[in-house]
Amino acid sequence: MTDIEIYRKRLERIEELLSELSEHSEKGALIIVEGKRDILSMKRLGIEGNFELATHHSLFNFSERIAQLGCEVIVLTDWDRRGNLLAAKLSEYFGNFGIKPELQIRNKLKLITQKEIKDVESLYTYVSKLRSKTGSSYDQEYGT
Numbered sequence: 634m635t636d637i638e639i640y641r642k643r644l645e646r647i648e649e650l651l652s653e654l655s656e657h658s659e660k661g662a663l664i665i666v667e668g669k670r671d672i673l674s675m676k677r678l679g680i681e682g683n684f685e686l687a688t689h690h691s692l693f694n695f696s697e698r699i700a701q702l703g704c705e706v707i708v709l710t711d712w713d714r715r716g717n718l719l720a721a722k723l724s725e726y727f728g729n730f731g732i733k734p735e736l737q738i739r740n741k742l743k744l745i746t747q748k749e750i751k752d753v754e755s756l757y758t759y760v761s762k763l764r765s766k767t768g769s770s771y772d773q774e775y776g777t
Contacts, residue, residue, distance in 0.1 A: 662705035663706050664707045674755070
């Protein structure tokens with residue numbers, strides 16, 4: 634497989650995950666990220682919806698407040714050491730409140746990009762780079 638085919642496949646898988654994320658978001662899911670730049674990256678990738686920053690509160694109180702909203706929760710923390718710890722803690726706390734957060738999208742993004750990037754904030758730039766390398770036209774769905 635040539636480099637361009639590898640990049641194309643990687644881009645395809647990332648865009649499928651972004652589409653899935655967008656669908657969850659449109660149905661009212663809450664997306665939990667670490668910082669404002671993560672939100673900006675997601676919006677630039679066409680993901681609209683409700684974002685919450687997990688880093689500005691006591692995690693227990695934060696989890697309790699989110700659980701009371703009764704909506705689907707998607708944990709999209711970075712895939713560095715701190716992000717992994719945060720995802721594990723959030724998952725544990727949400728579990729205590731009877732909520733099973735969606736972690737698959739994060740885990741799949743981590744697998745696809747782990748040698749290249751380690752955070753949500755870099756995702757937009759990474760996707761743009763892949764689109765450029767593969768000559769992919771920007772997908773209308775993402776508005777980029």
